[in-house]
Amino acid sequence: MRIFRPFALVFFMGIFLVSAQNKQVTLEEIWGGAFRPAYMESLTSLNNGKEYVVQHYDRSNQNMRVDAYSYETGEQTRNILSSNKIKQLNYFETYQLSPNENFALLGVNTEAIYRRSTRAIYFVYNLNNGENIMLAGHPVQEPQFSPDETKVAYVYENNIYVKDLASGTTTQLTQDGKKNEIINGITDWVYEEEFAFVRAFDWSADASKIAYLKFDETRVPEFSMDIYGSYNNQLYPSQQVFKYPKAGDDNAKVSLHIFDLNLKENKAVKLPKNYEYLPRLKWTKDKDILSVQALNRHQNEMDLLFVDATSLEADVILEERDEAYVDVTDNLTFLNNNSFIWTSEKDGYNHIYHYSKKGKLINQVTQGDWEVTAFYGFDPNTGRVFFQSTENGSVNRDVYSILANGKNKLRLTPKTGTNNADFSADYSYFINDYSSVNTPSVYTLHQAKNGKLVRKIQDNSALAEKVKDYGFSPKELSTIRVNGEDLNMYMIKPHDFDENKKYPVLMYQYSGPGSQSVANTYFSTNDYWYQLLANQGYIVVTVDGRGTGFKGAQFKKVTQKELGKYELEDQIAAAKLLGERDYIDENRIGIWGWSFGGYMSSNAIFRAGDVFNLAIAVAPVTSWRFYDTIYTERYMTTPQENPTGYDENSPITHVSKFDDTNHFLLIHGSADDNVHVQNTMQLIEALVQENKQFDWRIYPDKNHGIYGGNTRLHLYTLMTNYILKNL
Missing domain, CATH: 3.40.50.1820 (Alpha/Beta hydrolase fold, catalytic domain)
Structure with missing residues (x-):
């Protein structure tokens, strides 16, 4: 039905609010970033738990830096990386510290592939002596340091490679990778999009083995898109062709493999069932035990598998079943005794569970008619689990800690609204991002043991003051x-x-x-x-x-x-x-x-x-x-x-x-x-x-x-x- 009435069509870009007493707002302001809030730059906690590092670009001298700051004071303690001091590099776009923080992977010329995947040229920089070597002479995907920091594994043209940092030699682990046919060590389009999963390989704790997934896409239908390009430099469209399995069609056949670097053996793992999906793999605290989450096609049956890397036998440790579907969890966390934390909706709400290494339920850690919305981790020193939940209402988020036995739950964030936490590596501090419908983000530092405020880091008082002029509702x-x-x-x-x-x-x-x-x-x-x-x-x-x-x-x-x-x-x-x-x-x-x-x-x-x-x-x-x-x-x-x-x-x-x-x-x-x-x-x-x-x-x-x-x-x-x- 159409309602006929007079109207004034706005043809110009600067659409404004008609208000004598309030400042006008335009679409140019909105999409030009006029109301962009101040935010904490992406930070990473250092292993000592007392410092965090932040990457930022110093425009005055065109220097990309990574600096360390004290959690307690917020003062800069030292410089970790500075592009002006690195041989062969004038800049870097991304960085990744090695497990013991002796090296950094520096990425340049980063190119997006799909939603989460990229390829880039990488350098391995020695933080102790300043030596800098190129990882490979071409763009690669998903590089990862070995736990002992002696090697870096990566994927190039659908095959897995390992570079030995001491000798400089590179070993190709797989040979059959081919675009739109076989993928080793990274996921296909649909896994990346729907399981939020790109790097499909993982190092064992002793750096002797790499577990990885192989995707055989040969039977997956192709999808193509024309790319028209700009008027000035492209007379004919190009075409992007990739494998995309639509509902009811064939998926890629996925298989699990373990490469033993000492024996130079690559073996397939026989699983107890013909699973449709293997959306997660992760080594446990035991260097010979690999965990795998496995799903049927309907995704209403999930098995947690433990694979013995020596015998290549796979056992079902935990079963999740649901009439509708089971969500993949990113919260699987192994404790030192190889017992593990798991999240599940099996009681009707998403909650935290603690299981033994044999898959026996030790305790349901959280329970109630509310949802755990984020699992932040387990502190082995205090035995406390840190999490975010909707206990204070489904539109709100609060941060809590609780003992692994489910006792002594403590709310760490007193203000009602949305609270998001980022914990230090040793769980002594957390940085809280708080906002509500009336308050733009406020960043504060708290003690993790009791939520006590240590200091205010940053707020958006300037933005809050600015919007007052517009008379927003x-x-x-x-x-x-x-x-x-x-x-x-x-x-x-x-x-x-x-x-x-x-x-x-x-x-x-x-x-x-x-x-x-x-x-x-x-x-x-x-x-x-x-x-x-x-x-x-x-x-x-x-x-x-x-x-x-x-x-x-x-x-x-x-x-x-x-x-x-x-x-x-x-x-x-x-x-x-x-x-x-x-x-x-x-x-x-x-x-x-x-x-x-x-x-x-x-x-x-x-x-x-x-x-x-x-x-x-x-x-x-x-x-x-x-x-x-x-x-x-x-x-x-x-x-x-x-x-x-x-x-x-x-x-x-x-x-x-x-x-x-x-x-x-x-x-x-x-x-x-x-x-x-x-x-x-x-x-x-x-x-x-x-x-x-x-x-x-x-x-x-x-x-x-x-x-x-x-x-x-x-x-x-x-x-x-x-x-x-x-x-």
Whole structure:
């Protein structure tokens, strides 16, 4: 349904807030970084636990530095690295210290591959004598020091190599690596994207062995993308071709291998089952015992395996089973006696467990109707476990410590909001990043034993003072009762809100499994855009419906095999309830989202056109048949098993229901290697064949993030104008 009314379309870039008493805000300011907060530079704790190191660039003398600072005082204690003092290098981009901090791997000419993977030229710098040697004469991936610091392993052209630092000799461990066929030691595209896993090799504790995964991609279908390049230097498009297994198709065949460097033997490990996925491998405290997390294709059966590197026998130490799916954990931590810490949702909420080296449960460390959201580590000196949780409400985060026996839990962060901790290596200190809807990030140093404040490191008082001039509205946190659940919601109103007026509403949502958009944190960049819209007379609302995270496994996993069904029901019901409020115009409710959120907004405008009269979908999935195996099948099983679940929840299925007197804007990047532009093209074709009128925009050579140069400014100007004109 279309509401006809006068409007003023803003064609210029500097869209402003109409307010006599407040400073104007523009899209150029938002996307130019005017509201970028001060933040702690990425820091790494040194082994002594008393110092941390920070990398920074000194523009005055064009010097890249890594300096050490005292936790207690914040004062610089020494310089660790300085590019001006390193032979063969004028600069470096990345650094990695060796286990005993005697060497550093320095990366230059870093090139991004996919979301998490890079390749670069690396140098090995001796911090004691200043010697600097090139690791290889070409870009390589994922270099890692051996535990004894005598060697560095890396991957080049899908094969694993080891360089001996004393002799300078390099040994090639695997021979069969080949692009789009065989990968050794790093993961394929889908593992990297969905398991957040790139380096697929690991050194044993005594540096005598390397365990690694081999991916045989020969049966995985290929996907190709045209790269158009710039007008001035590319007459013909090039093509990027890579293996991408879509739901129901063949995955790469993955196998586990152990290379013995002393014996120069490379052997395959026979596992107790034919597992589909091996998403984690990690050596235990025992130099001969390797741990492996292994999953079936449905990802609802996970085994923790211990592999004896001598006999090559693999035993199932722990089993996790779930009717829906089991999440891979990054929290597996081995204690000195080879007992281990594990996190699991098996009691309905994500909690910490302590198991013996034989896999026998020693103790459930945490429990309650709340979630452990981060595991920070175990201090062997005090026997305390450090973690972050939602015990103070699902929109909040606090840092706690607790004894491994589950007793003497201590809250270390007193302020309600979002607290994120970074601990020193010896767990004597932690740096806390605190924010709330009213407070931009404040960085403070605390004693880990009791949370006592040691010193304030940095705050964003300057930003807080700056935004006062703009008259921004508070982000109001609340809940809304929908379909039997109290759903978390935030609302941003115009700064001159009048409850006697009626306002249009723009709803933002992501809605993906386990996600969270409503949280007690300070503004993101999008929030400043919402402030701009609010002060143009819009109310902006976000509701986290069923399927989102941090409210227990049942709430999250209710969407199993029906991805998009219950999430859409909740957005529709929430919009209807909002429309009943006196100050909301029920005939002017829009919805937008990106990726999964774009999938949701597409479905909303097609299937609930009587509720929503505008939708914007950026980089949307339009059929789960087009998306990858690991993500999609985790929630939907395969399309062969669940065709109805795939098709009934696809926006393409419902284009005939689209009332094109409503407004739909569809946006995608042509080089999106994650959610392929194929999704948008198929939806466009379906709409065309139904003769449905809509708007669309393709950004050439832009990936899933759609950024670079002026791209974000252009994109948000497009969306702003569209909303001002049509909602």
